[in-house]
Amino acid sequence: MNRFFADRKNIIEDQQRIFIDDPEDVKHIGKVLRLAEKDIIEICDGENGIYIGEISTISKGKVEVKIQEKKISDTEPPIEVTLFQGIPKGAKMEMIIQKCTELGIHSIIPLNTSRTVVQLKDRKDEIKKIERWQKIAQEAAKQSKRGVIPNVGQPIEFSDLEETLAAFDFAIIPYEKETRIGLKSLLKNKIGQRKIAVIIGPEGGFEEAEIEKAKEFGSVPITLGKRILRTETAGFVVLSTLMYELGDLGGI
Missing domain, CATH: 3.40.1280.10 (SPOUT methyltransferase, trefoil knot domain)
Incomplete structure (x- = not known):
C-alpha cells in the first residue's frame, strides 16, 4: 500500500477527512501512480499515527481522502x-x-x-x-x-x-x-x-x-x-x- 505524509493541520478526524496538498505528492498520486477515486492509501501524520483511507477526490492541487481506520505505526525502533x-x-x-x-x-x-x-x-x-x-x-x-x-x-x-x-x-x-x-x-x-x-x-x-x-x-x-x-x-x-x-x- 502506498504511504504518504500529511501535515497535522490537514488531518480533520472529526470529519473523517485528510487533505494531501504537497505538490509532489499530488502529482505522484495522480500522474505517476495513476491512483483514482476509491483507491486505498496510507497517510502518516509524522508522529507515529497511521491512517488508512479511501481517495474521494483528486484535483490539480489537492487529494482528499476519507479516513477508514487509524492505527499506531509499528515500524519505529525502541531506541x-x-x-x-x-x-x-x-x-x-x-x-x-x-x-x-x-x-x-x-x-x-x-x-x-x-x-x-x-x-x-x-x-x-x-x-x-x-x-x-x-x-x-x-x-x-x-x-x-x-x-x-x-x-x-x-x-x-x-x-x-x-x-x-x-x-x-x-x-x-x-x-x-x-x-x-x-x-x-x-x-x-x-x-x-x-x-x-x-x-x-x-x-x-x-x-x-x-x-x-x-x-x-x-x-x-x-x-x-x-x-x-x-x-x-x-x-x-x-x-x-x-x-x-x-x-x-x-x-x-
Whole structure:
C-alpha cells in the first residue's frame, strides 16, 4: 500500500477527512501512480499515527481522502539514536541522511569540526540546505514505511556538544586511534538504555584535542576495528550495530 505524509493541520478526524496538498505528492498520486477515486492509501501524520483511507477526490492541487481506520505505526525502533555528523563534501550528506533514515535514525544534526571543509555561505544558504536535507529524510521515511520523519537539525559547533549531550543516556565517538574499547564490548552494559548519541567526524576525522573534549563532555571513544572507514560509512556501521544489539533490526 502506498504511504504518504500529511501535515497535522490537514488531518480533520472529526470529519473523517485528510487533505494531501504537497505538490509532489499530488502529482505522484495522480500522474505517476495513476491512483483514482476509491483507491486505498496510507497517510502518516509524522508522529507515529497511521491512517488508512479511501481517495474521494483528486484535483490539480489537492487529494482528499476519507479516513477508514487509524492505527499506531509499528515500524519505529525502541531506541532513539541521534547522529551528529561532521559535514562532508558533495552529496555524501544526502546519502547519509537517506540511509540512516531507512535504518531507523531518530534525528541528524550536522556538526562543524576543526577539519570540516564544507562551509555554508550564510543563513540563507543554511536554510536552503536544511530544507533539502529534510526533504530527503521525508522521502526516505515514506519509502521505508517509517511512522516518524527524522528531524534534520540546524548545524552546531563542536563546542555545543557539551550542553547537547547531557540529554542522552550515552554517547559514542568512533576514533581511529582508539584501540581498547570496541562497540561490541561497550554495548554489553547498555541494554535498556534508549537515547543514544553517535558522533562522526568529517573526511579528515577528529583532531586529538576534540576527542579529549568529547571525553570531557561524557562521550566514549570507540574503535570500529582495524580498517579505517569513510565518514559516509562509519555512521551506517554504528547505527546498524546499535539497531541490531539494542533495537529491532533482525526482529525480536
